[in-house]
Amino acid sequence: MSLSVDIRRSLGGFDLHTTFDAPEGVTVLFGRSGSGKTSVVKSVAGLVTPQQGKITVNGRVLFDRETHTDLPVHKRRLGYVFQDSRLFPHLSVRDNLCYAARVSSRGATDPRQVGDLLGISHLLDRRPHSLSGGEAQRVAIGRALLSAPDMLLMDEPLASLDGPRKAEILPYLETLRRETGLSILYVTHNMAEVARLATHIVLIDEGRVVRSGAPEEVLTDPDMVRLLGIRDAGAVLSAIVAEHLPDGLSALAISAGKLFLPAVDAPVGAKLRVRILAQDVILARSRPEGLSALNILPVRVLAVRRGEGPGVIVQLQAGEDRLLARITRRSADALGIVEGADCFAVMKSVAVSQTDIAVGLQTGL
Amino acid sequence: MSLSVDIRRSLGGFDLHTTFDAPEGVTVLFGRSGSGKTSVVKSVAGLVTPQQGKITVNGRVLFDRETHTDLPVHKRRLGYVFQDSRLFPHLSVRDNLCYAARVSSRGATDPRQVGDLLGISHLLDRRPHSLSGGEAQRVAIGRALLSAPDMLLMDEPLASLDGPRKAEILPYLETLRRETGLSILYVTHNMAEVARLATHIVLIDEGRVVRSGAPEEVLTDPDMVRLLGIRDAGAVLSAIVAEHLPDGLSALAISAGKLFLPAVDAPVGAKLRVRILAQDVILARSRPEGLSALNILPVRVLAVRRGEGPGVIVQLQAGEDRLLARITRRSADALGIVEGADCFAVMKSVAVSQTDIAVGLQTGL
């Protein structure tokens, strides 16, 4: 276990009582505003002290009420990216980035690589007050990265970044994690970030963990659909890169057959995770012909959940994997989609886009 | 014209030169981080003074270099929601909300309605320092709303809110606009917010307006796809509510036929806008049968844009409207999708969700 949290803390009517174990990789803390995500992250960082409990990172005990262990913040070796950027106003961007190297033996002294990556190299000689909100937050991320932490804590780090920048930074966080084994505890409201980054999800509500597990499980659990938001429901499949095709597509082998995606940046044989949103799946009783959608998989209906709205969530068995589909009740009735029915799932290849592919890890898959 | 901006301002290497006219409704300023969005909004509010130019709101001149007009901030009657919440730390949440009423004759004194709406009624007696980031921002929004402004300026107001909260607040902003005729200048990175709220879009890049127009035009312009981000490309159609069906669907009449959507909250006969993402559209040469997708429209191919990737953007004529579809080159070749070809566009009804429906206005449609 990379991170193990078991804490209790009451403050002014809000009662935090959070227990979860997170494996290596990216653990996403997900929950509504005011549910206690920041409080958990602060407890791990040592910025607030829980009244009860124990926190360990990679087996290192950071806090243990029982043994009166309470490592000071600067010895916890955790990089914290705050909701607000908290840049040092008296230092240039460069000195902000290299701050960790200056105050400890850990940090890196060359900000260029990280600077290029976050698109802040041209800002190195500027001062924080002249940066826009997004620029400041990128510098804050770079500063935490350059402190060479055992684990990164990120509290909605991308909330103030625009889409293209997010898309640029996300793969770097993945690379980082893959190449350095760096684990991340990541707070976000954004499902795309969850899907892209999470190797583990902790759903938190009113200070309590309501679900903790691999994205494959948590995201494909029809019971979680309401908590996650209907638009964000979807399944995560394991896949292996089978072939890179000349027309810019890649074929991925999954247990139910083949998926065609826009070229993925992974060698043949690499393990991947693929996320397919429930609303992107069309069902047909017979194999449809002459469609622009390339991916058609034979599936069997496992369960049909009716909600209050006009839609139903259909859980499907696709080979050894599970899929979710969201269709109208009208269609379900018209096509006879009932438990045990065999049918075909139609997905546009492009609906499974780059940002929903996470290059796989041994852990969490 | 509700808002007319024509300003020039240079600061430390950054050159703002922004000119646009925005109709009533919600004008979304969209652009990457550091492109100058906040600078424009601040100029309108009077917090920074442009070196050149003129700004009018509803015909009222706020700033005019020529005539040396420069209304002070508090006389501009604009409600500003900042990127950071800027709550008054010495006042309770209630007093923050009622601040405008206290200092001017304009504001409303009863915070309950707005409080309930933003989910902050239980916080009224709290102090700002004890609020979570999202809670604070909701209070800031409420405070600006309660100042009864001529126009709202919102600088990424929802960036720190979670999905469900966003979804709760967005319709309120729409209602507000509809019922009070309140115009909003809205800065966001988030395409969902753009699609949901915008009656006008101003695309800004490096301080300059690259495109300004109705969402129908801007979003369906294949040339804009790159700037907007490929995943967010899509078309906006005008529709009229035709029928509310008993199984929770609504039928909308569009120029090309009928669309079935989850029940929309508008009376029969109401005008709506419907956004259909390019990636949610499947093309078929012959009308497909036995699919769970309810919406199948006959269309004609207007243009096929090949990009660098494996995908192509297909612009389609659907009745009098235009649609965009993103499919793979492989499918385009296999199905013979070329200019002038007749085919069918397949869309899942549920792919057009609540949040992509904007209840229509006379203006901007």
Next chain:
Amino acid sequence: MIDWLGPDEWQAVALSLKVSLWATLLSLPFGLICALALARGRFFGREVLNWLVHLPLVLPPVVTGYLLLLGFGRQGPIGSLLDSLFGITLAFQWTGAALAASIMAFPLMVRAMRLAIEAVDPKLEEAAATLGASRLRVFSTVTLPLILPGIIAGVVLAFAKAMGEFGATITFVSNIPGETRTVPSAIYAFLQVPGGESSALRLVGVAVAIAIGALILSEWLSRKIAHRISGT
């Protein structure tokens, strides 16, 4: 306790309190205006105002007293003006003692307030303006409450300083029992004669107790307000 100090000494204590209170309260608005001008003003002569305000801190008090005498005395230009226009006489009156005390305490008051004003986040004032508050309203509803701890600190510091002021006061308004004989003047008188130390020390005790009481009160008030604001 009543016996512990003689009636003359009680009179000095009462007078010191009166003089210091008036000195502090009357200089409050001017101090606030000065602090605002120094913190926010961008006018010509700002530097000059700044060092004028600081002058009493730097000068030996006797010199300040002498200058006051030159300016505010019966024959002094300001003194005679005040006299002819409003019939106000400062010389040899407790009001003059209050003037001397307030001038000596002024730099302390202004500094404390100025620092508080400079610490106010202008972003909050911007926000208030967008909500329709005129500059005056912004000041009274945002700036003022936020600098309240600084104002209290400034006022109390000025009060404490006024309680201890001696050199300028005695030079300007002399040492008239019941009128201008404040506690420090009384202490001085005791110290001038052999064996007067114990009487002097009793008065020192009273002065210190009052000043410390005021300081503790101000700390407590500031803390309370700060708590309301930041919750820490």
Next chain:
Amino acid sequence: MIDWLGPDEWQAVALSLKVSLWATLLSLPFGLICALALARGRFFGREVLNWLVHLPLVLPPVVTGYLLLLGFGRQGPIGSLLDSLFGITLAFQWTGAALAASIMAFPLMVRAMRLAIEAVDPKLEEAAATLGASRLRVFSTVTLPLILPGIIAGVVLAFAKAMGEFGATITFVSNIPGETRTVPSAIYAFLQVPGGESSALRLVGVAVAIAIGALILSEWLSRKIAHRISGT
């Protein structure tokens, strides 16, 4: 210019500068520690420390000088201890004048620094800690640079006050030419004899010029640093 003041007067000016500089520099670390303790400390006796620091502001300077004489004189408990342990004598030495000046200036220095420390956003210090900085490092790399304007303000204010200090100095270490006869003491001596006013006024001019020079320098420095930090 050289002729304008006599050699004795130049000596007094030079001595005042020496005494004030040493007084300021030596009290700097203590002032900083006190300010930190008062701003951040949560210890028992914090209030007591606070009012001890403020005492010289409240007391008539003569009393402070008298108390110093009692404590730090040759016969005084601290004075004799310092003498026997380290061979340091303060009584009637310029070092004693520096002590008196620094004690009188101490409250001003501590207040300025304390306010600056309280204005530092603890969130920045938290951020520094998460980046691996120990408390000491956080202080030296974040807190200290951010409070630098406050430190400068405190130091310069203390310096100006030390330049003007008279009552405590003359009472504690007397008025020995070349050793403890600072500018204010010289002014006093001039004022005590018939016809000395013009000499006194010349010295006042010098003292004011030096103090104002220091104040202007500090304003300028603070502004420069503040500009680097906030860009305003």
Next chain:
Amino acid sequence: KADDLTVFAAASLGDAMNALATLWTKETGQDITLVLAGSSTLARQVDAGAPADVMVSANDAWMDWLVEQGRVEVESRVDVASNRLVIVAYDPAAASRDIITAQTDIVGELGAEGRLAIALPEAVPAGIYAKTALTHLGLWDGLSARLAPTDNVRAALALVALGEAPLGVVYATDAQSDRRVVIAGVLPDDSHPQIRYPAAVVSDSRNAPAATRFVAWLADEAAQEIFARFGFLPIGPGE
């Protein structure tokens, strides 16, 4: 140098002591360091072990106190100068060398508002002498509510010089030098104890022989001439 002397002298003697020091140095080659402050300050400092060789006080009280404390050599004590109290006025028309008597209408001279500037009558030597004298003349009760007491006699002089107080009681030495005031009357010598400036050798003096010689020299003719030049009176035959 070993023979150099440090002389603690009441500040009001400053000018005269300066001239005396110069002369002494010329005669003996010994430098004199002159330390000027209020008598009370100097006395307490001598008591606290100040490095003084000679103490010259502005009144008997502090010298008596030092004797009590055993801080000065009693045998060396000698009065070196005397002074006279005068009433000074701001108004040049009031100039007069008349002796103040019980009939003098000082209150009348003060006018309706005016105050009599005076050094602190219960604390500062000049004030104590003045109070004694005015009491002796039976004028005190009428004046006690019309006083402007100051911390030292120079400040009283300044009040008159600036016209803040129409009249003041000061030493003759102070009155003669300030052209802004005129002497309006002289307090009779017999109305108060003789104004004396006693000098003595400090017990801890590291240079007692020279100090003893210096104190004795102050009473000599040459020194007395200098005192006279600054307006001081010669020491009369004590009472």
